[in-house]
Amino acid sequence: DGGITQSPKYLFRKEGQNVTLSCEQNLNHDAMYWYRQDPGQGLRLIYYSQIVNDFQKGDIAEGYSVSREKKESFPLTVTSAQKNPTAFYLCASSVTGFDSPLHFGNGTRLTVT
Amino acid sequence: QKEVEQDPGPLSVPEGAIVSLNCTYSNSAFQYFMWYRQYSRKGPELLMYTYSSGNKEDGRFTAQVDKSSKYISLFIRDSQPSDSATYLCAMIGAGTGNQFYFGTGTSLTVIP
Numbered sequence A: 001d002g003g004i005t006q007s008p009k010y011l012f013r014k015e016g017q018n019v020t021l022s023c024e025q026n027l028n029h030d031a032m033y034w035y036r037q038d039p040g041q042g043l044r045l046i047y048y049s050q051i052v053n054d055f056q057k058g059d060i061a062e063g064y065s066v067s068r069e070k071k072e073s074f075p076l077t078v079t080s081a082q083k084n085p086t087a088f089y090l091c092a093s094s095v096t097g098f099d100s101p102l103h104f105g106n107g108t109r110l111t112v113t
Numbered sequence B: 001q002k003e004v005e006q007d008p009g010p011l012s013v014p015e016g017a018i019v020s021l022n023c024t025y026s027n028s029a030f031q032y033f034m035w036y037r038q039y040s041r042k043g044p045e046l047l048m049y050t051y052s053s054g055n056k057e058d059g060r061f062t063a064q065v066d067k068s069s070k071y072i073s074l075f076i077r078d079s080q081p082s083d084s085a086t087y088l089c090a091m092i093g094a095g096t097g098n099q100f101y102f103g104t105g106t107s108l109t110v111i112p
Helices: none
Strands: A004-007 A010-013 A019-025 A031-038 A042-051 A054-057 A064-066 A076-078 A087-094 A108-112 B004-006 B011-014 B019-025 B030-038 B045-051 B054-058 B061-066 B071-076 B085-093 B106-111
Touching: A004 A087, A010 A019, A019 A031, A019 A087, A019 A108, A042 A064, A076 A087, B004 B085, B011 B019, B019 B085, B019 B106, B030 B061, B045 B054, B045 B061, B045 B071, B071 B085
Parallel strands: A010 A108, B011 B106
Antiparallel strands: A004 A019, A019 A076, A031 A042, A031 A087, A042 A054, A064 A076, A087 A108, B004 B019, B019 B071, B030 B045, B030 B085, B054 B061, B061 B071, B085 B106
């Protein structure tokens, strides 16, 4: 089955630690996205990538980093510089361009204490 | 002003009711419109994808776009308890830098 796999589903970390969230897709999509979802705030774009080895900052990139070494993989690192990292993180992908919809993974809930 | 406005609800209806969910937007560059359903602690699932103005029907779901009014709607007929979820609208267009714009979501509960 084609889809987007995010792992782990739940992640717990201590403050001051970096943590990497995994996102893998087998849809052969060129574009991949990371969003953060907080109650009452909707989806906010962290980073996106239209092609391998290239990515752009979204609206809330501070404290996050990404890499895109393979077409199917787009891991997100939440660094200790992110002031409020506890959130629900969603990875998504689409065929490149504005004329195809986003498809989402099932998210990773990160809790930092 | 936000690019996309969506009433967060919550909306509560009896089983079998017709549900109307709406979003308004301000950017005339938006051309493609999507509705997603999101269950608690899950990722959004694409329900409807439409281009420009008009209606699109898929089973109990109808998506409607009125570009002249910058208004989109999702209608759910014969609503079921399994439709209880948060519904997100999303949109994108040629002039939006390949970025999707989302509403904040409407929480719907269908009461048996």
